[in-house]
């Protein structure tokens with residue numbers, strides 16, 4: 650089904666763990682060449698080894714995407730290594746902590762916004778020339794896929810308002826980029842997870858996890874392997890060449906669009 654991904658050069662930010670790592674594994678399985686990224690090297694060697702064990706060409710690129718200079722450095726290093734870029738997945742992100750509105754200060758605001766907004770904005774900015782070149786050379790489309798969130802639609806939990814707003818920003822800026830770059834045959838789509846069982850939910854008590862699970866029509870958290878195929882669907886020209894500017898919810902029915 651995803652056979653046209655063979656040989657594609659795919660950069661996945663935030664991919665040493667969680668959904669990014671699951672997506673990296675599935676891209677590797679279908680023969681893509683994969684760039685793994687994190688701000689720290691914990692788990693990086695294991696992640697790359699797992700992709701190589703699947704027969705894929707893969708490498709790790711350490712870059713803290715909360716900083717614009719690192720976003721630029723990441724794209725440049727990936728292109729030197731793989732000779733171009735066909736698919737960018739902006740997956741790095743996270744809650745960055747919780748703060749009630751009256752406790753929000755500049756440090757907290759900057760942390761959440763840099764992690765979720767600056768990372769996607771600046772990595773995409775530096776990727777655009779390479780994605781444009783990829784589409785021109787292949788005659789197909791190239792692709793930007795960002796990880797959004799159910800929080801972008803429903804506002805997030807108490808203390809997570811800036812995170813929810815940051816993800817809503819990512820959802821919306823994709824619609825703007827569709828207007829600017831469709832002429833270059835670059836597609837922009839969002840994978841919007843609900844509640845997925847990753848380190849994102851570390852620190853939640855069993856009681857709270859059970860309460861959240863009960864609020865989901867499917868009655869459980871999602872698994873990272875249940876999110877990964879959606880990234881491949883949007884990356885594959887054969888599967889989604891006429892789809893851009895869309896948000897795909899992967900949330901066990903937790904919220905309807």
Ligand code: NAD
Pocket residue numbers: 662663664665666667668669686687688689712713714715740741742743744764796797798799800841842843844845846847848849850
């Ligand atoms: P995770 O914590 O398991 O993985 C996050 C990855 O990003 C790790 O590899 C981490 O090292 C990396 N990372 C963190 N900060 C970084 C930085 N500054 N620069 C580069 N890499 C960095 O998280 P996850 O749950 O798989 O989350 C992935 C994405 O999904 C995030 O954007 C998150 O906001 C979003 N999301 C998660 C859920 C959920 O329920 N887990 C729900 C909706 C959206």
